[in-house]
Amino acid sequence: MRLVLASNNAKKLGELGSLFGGLPVALVTQGSLGIAEAEEPHGTFVENALAKARHAAQAAGGPAIADDSGLCVEALGGAPGVISAHYAPVELPSWLPRESHRERQDAANNALLLQRLAGQPDRRARFVCTLVALRHAQDPEPLIAFGRWEGEILQQPAGEGGFGYDPLLFIPSLGKAVAQLDAAVKNAHSHRALAARQMAAMLREAWHLG
Template sequence: MRLVLASNNAKKLAELKALFDALPLDIVTQGSLGVAEAEEPHHTFIENALAKARHAAQAIGGAAIADDSGLCVDALGGLPGVASAHFASVELPAAEREVQRSVQDAANNALLLQRLQGATDRRAKFVSTLVALRSADDPEPLVAVGRWQGEIIEAPRGAGGFGYDPLMFIPALASSVAELDAATKNAHSHRALAAAQMVALMRSAWHLG
């Protein structure tokens, strides 16, 4: 079964392919099919994920999955939340998408550290909300949510991952997310937790696997 990922993020595609490898799915990005990204005007992960999944499903006339995820920091009232990817206002260079993403990530991390300067409560969580649809008109969207608890450290650690991974420290693993190898991250992450729920839902509701 082909499942279109409502994203053009190559790293997110690689993560989801690994997490869904137990199911007979061919996951491809919407960009590879010429589908433009959807608007994300909502204030919650679930609303944005549903909007993205429906947009992709409508465009390709088939099944789609969307992940809306981000970092929620307790001391900031849940921010950056749905604005995680564009937390900082930054002028991006005229370069390929991954270079732009790297510049944005660095700016986001710098702003987060600035906003938390002097804060004693540095608790945070990565949240991933997955929504899957068989079609744009599917009345029964599958919804799965994963939360990965940690805390924001005062300086980046590690060279792996993307986004806020270098600043998110997981006490149970004694490492920042950026210091984890791919296998460990895929076993413990917010996206892994949501994906495990989604695999179970697809098996029961879509009769896959």
């Protein structure tokens, strides 16, 4: 079965591809099929993931899967939440390479988060991932999987790996910030890995795959 991933992120494709490795599915990005990215106007991860999956399924004419993920901080009422990737308002020149654009946005996001948590004793936070799979655009029975990776926001960044808020989220059970973990450990414990394992089990059961 071809399963269209409602993303053009090569890293995300690789992660999900390895986690779905035991299933008879060929995971392809929507970009490889010429499908544009969907709007994400909603206030919750599940609504945005569902919108993206429907968009991809409609355009591809078949099964699709989408995720929406981000950081939720307890003391900020769940913020930055669905706007995690663009938490800080940043004016970036259009000519800037994509990687440099992301690095500057990440740095601004992290700085704003630390500013808003200054003096706050409650540093509890979690990475959240919601995965939604549809057999077709009008599927009345979407499969929905959740992954939550609990941690605490550090006072300052630590580690050189990862991206986004990885240098700020400390995982007590592992004794390190996410940015200090090697890729294998991160991919085994992350919010996306937890959601993907749950989704794989549902695909086997509900869609009779594997």
